[in-house]
Amino acid sequence: MMTEEDDHPGGEFDLIARYFTPLAGSGAFQLADDAACLNAVSDGKRQVISTDTIVENVHFLPDDPPDLIARKALRVNISDSAAMGARPVSYLLNLTLPPQRGKNFLAGFSEGLAADQKVYDLALIGGDTTRTDGPLVISVTMIGEVPEAHLLKRGGARPGDAIWVTGSIGNAWLGLQALTGKIDQLDDGFAARYRCPEPRPHVIPPGVATSCLDISDGLIQDAGHIAMQSQVVMALNAADIPLPEKLPPALQQKYFEALVTGGDDYELLFTAPETATATIFEASQRAAVRITRIGTVKPGPAATQLLDETGAPYQLTRRGWQHF
Amino acid sequence: MMTEEDDHPGGEFDLIARYFTPLAGSGAFQLADDAACLNAVSDGKRQVISTDTIVENVHFLPDDPPDLIARKALRVNISDSAAMGARPVSYLLNLTLPPQRGKNFLAGFSEGLAADQKVYDLALIGGDTTRTDGPLVISVTMIGEVPEAHLLKRGGARPGDAIWVTGSIGNAWLGLQALTGKIDQLDDGFAARYRCPEPRPHVIPPGVATSCLDISDGLIQDAGHIAMQSQVVMALNAADIPLPEKLPPALQQKYFEALVTGGDDYELLFTAPETATATIFEASQRAAVRITRIGTVKPGPAATQLLDETGAPYQLTRRGWQHF
Numbered sequence: 001m002m003t004e005e006d007d008h009p010g011g012e013f014d015l016i017a018r019y020f021t022p023l024a025g026s027g028a029f030q031l032a033d034d035a036a037c038l039n040a041v042s043d044g045k046r047q048v049i050s051t052d053t054i055v056e057n058v059h060f061l062p063d064d065p066p067d068l069i070a071r072k073a074l075r076v077n078i079s080d081s082a083a084m085g086a087r088p089v090s091y092l093l094n095l096t097l098p099p100q101r102g103k104n105f106l107a108g109f110s111e112g113l114a115a116d117q118k119v120y121d122l123a124l125i126g127g128d129t130t131r132t133d134g135p136l137v138i139s140v141t142m143i144g145e146v147p148e149a150h151l152l153k154r155g156g157a158r159p160g161d162a163i164w165v166t167g168s169i170g171n172a173w174l175g176l177q178a179l180t181g182k183i184d185q186l187d188d189g190f191a192a193r194y195r196c197p198e199p200r201p202h203v204i205p206p207g208v209a210t211s212c213l214d215i216s217d218g219l220i221q222d223a224g225h226i227a228m229q230s231q232v233v234m235a236l237n238a239a240d241i242p243l244p245e246k247l248p249p250a251l252q253q254k255y256f257e258a259l260v261t262g263g264d265d266y267e268l269l270f271t272a273p274e275t276a277t278a279t280i281f282e283a284s285q286r287a288a289v290r291i292t293r294i295g296t297v298k299p300g301p302a303a304t305q306l307l308d309e310t311g312a313p314y315q316l317t318r319r320g321w322q323h324f
Numbered sequence: 325m326m327t328e329e330d331d332h333p334g335g336e337f338d339l340i341a342r343y344f345t346p347l348a349g350s351g352a353f354q355l356a357d358d359a360a361c362l363n364a365v366s367d368g369k370r371q372v373i374s375t376d377t378i379v380e381n382v383h384f385l386p387d388d389p390p391d392l393i394a395r396k397a398l399r400v401n402i403s404d405s406a407a408m409g410a411r412p413v414s415y416l417l418n419l420t421l422p423p424q425r426g427k428n429f430l431a432g433f434s435e436g437l438a439a440d441q442k443v444y445d446l447a448l449i450g451g452d453t454t455r456t457d458g459p460l461v462i463s464v465t466m467i468g469e470v471p472e473a474h475l476l477k478r479g480g481a482r483p484g485d486a487i488w489v490t491g492s493i494g495n496a497w498l499g500l501q502a503l504t505g506k507i508d509q510l511d512d513g514f515a516a517r518y519r520c521p522e523p524r525p526h527v528i529p530p531g532v533a534t535s536c537l538d539i540s541d542g543l544i545q546d547a548g549h550i551a552m553q554s555q556v557v558m559a560l561n562a563a564d565i566p567l568p569e570k571l572p573p574a575l576q577q578k579y580f581e582a583l584v585t586g587g588d589d590y591e592l593l594f595t596a597p598e599t600a601t602a603t604i605f606e607a608s609q610r611a612a613v614r615i616t617r618i619g620t621v622k623p624g625p626a627a628t629q630l631l632d633e634t635g636a637p638y639q640l641t642r643r644g645w646q647h648f
Contacts, residue, residue, distance in 0.1 A: 133458070
């Protein structure tokens with residue numbers, strides 16, 4: 001997916017629609033999905049390809065441990081494969097290194113890659129290393145494979161489908177607040193999640209989801225992406241959204257809006273027919289990953305609705321909300 | 325190919341061998357070729373994938389026109405596909421933008437992409453746009469396809485093969501000298517070639533070359549890559565190396581060493597059996613691209629020899645030479 005920071009003049013969608021969508025070819029899904037499809041099919045499996053860049057001071061902090069920077073670069077891309085229903089298989093690495101990142105950095109960085117290659121059964125197949133006088137920039141391009149019938153896209157949600165989310169929402173936002181000293185006395189696990197996300201490949205049972213994406217721009221905004229691509233209403237129940245258990249209830253309430261609009265969670269948001277509920281619960285237990293129903297797809301012009309317990313609209317004030 | 329700037333402590337080969345080769349998977353050719361192969365085969369065609377990053381102040385100048393920056397980013401990657409004997413098909417784009425690169429830049433940049441998509445019959449299939457407070461960084465990942473039997477690698481040169489090169493050598497080095505004011509009164513064409521290289525897809529006739537790469541590190545150093553991967557001696561005749569016709573003979577002589585060791589030429593260096601000579605001449609005429617025989621592959625421990633007209637070693641003093 002073509003994404004960029006919120007602070008860009010004109011915004012992400014404007015930029016992509018105006019300059020890049022006209023250049024998109026077949027298999028690119030108009031650059032609106034998490035990955036593109038390659039033409040080649042091998043053993044009935046479709047190859048998907050996606051790429052994400054992480055930049056020092058934007059996506060990670062200068063003093064983050066090198067092995068965790070490497071793992072974050074891999075994991076945000078693993079998450080894109082997972083969002084397409086694909087198994088990540090191999091990757092290319094573009095490293096743009098400032099002068100002060102020398103052998104110690106590279107030793108730690110390559111250890112992080114090696115560790116996650118084992119965890120996710122991945123291989124490095126190519127890349128490029130260049131120098132810069134600016135910040136560290138890392139791009140990873142991930143190739144995954146998925147049986148053609150199980151490919152997931154953003155455009156398949158149908159009215160009546162249930163809306164599900166893996167894990168809990170807001171961990172990365174809390175981690176960034178902890179690491180930058182903006183909120184004190186948070187559990188250490190949040191910082192760890194910001195530095196090293198937990199992507200969810202192999203969690204959604206094959207063949208049940210009608211649409212899917214990974215939450216990188218915040219739950220509310222990303223729900224809007226499914227709404228737009230599927231031309232449906234994503235009706236979310238505020239009270240059902242799984243918030244981090246290690247955050248005290250009072251803080252869950254206080255920071256609710258930030259949690260559901262904060263980015264970098266890399267959980268999967270997906271839709272599935274009601275009939276898939278038992279299969280999803282079984283998959284959740286098998287993977288030991290919480291999967292929570294948070295709403296229902298409704299007919300209507302593309303929109304995301306956040307509802308309180310009475311079914312009335314829940315008012316959000318944060319800027320992320322304005323996109324929808 | 326994993327490459328990096330010469331100024332890195334430890335050098336390119338050391339860095340790759342030490343930190344990244346141990347991570348390489350199948351199809352990666354130990355990260356020693358211009359591209360990797362994907363598993364999938366479609367209609368008997370193998371998909372190859374490569375990625376190259378260009379960085380402001382390193383690979384292009386801050387005031388280079390945006391459309392030419394875009395075309396350079398594409399073309400260095402098209403060249404990698406060509407070096408594998410492949411037809412470039414589609415690409416992903418990672419743009420890391422400093423604040424001063426706004427809509428004007430993006431308009432020019434996307435025009436450059438559109439222009440070269442037409443020239444080379446390419447489509448954009450994905451990417452990522454991020455912000456940085458540092459220099460502009462652009463990574464392109466190119467997917468190409470090649471009939472399995474016509475895949476070219478660096479490791480296939482055999483003693484007795486002729487050594488060929490497309491175009492002429494040193495254009496980009498001369499362009500950089502012109503643009504940075506280090507040599508006066510050079511033909512404008514050299515600056516244009518530095519800013520917008522001429523990759524050579526579709527020039528080498530399919531099925532004749534035994535090894536191939538594109539010249540990005542300088543002719544002498546890149547000949548050494550074939551020597552090493554093929555375990556042969558690359559014996560080059562200094563007098564046969566095609567130098568830019570628009571450079572006066574006195575300057576050709578004066579700058580000879582810089583021309584044959586300067587990088588960024590993106591010509592193809594390849595080997596082929598003597599029996600392919602007529603086919604290569606025909607291909608040269610059909611493509612209207614000069615292809616010149618510059619030496620012969622010989623048996624022996626991996627080495628590059630540059631020979632004068634008497635067959636004696638030609639002494640080079642530049643640093644690029646020390647690698648071999």
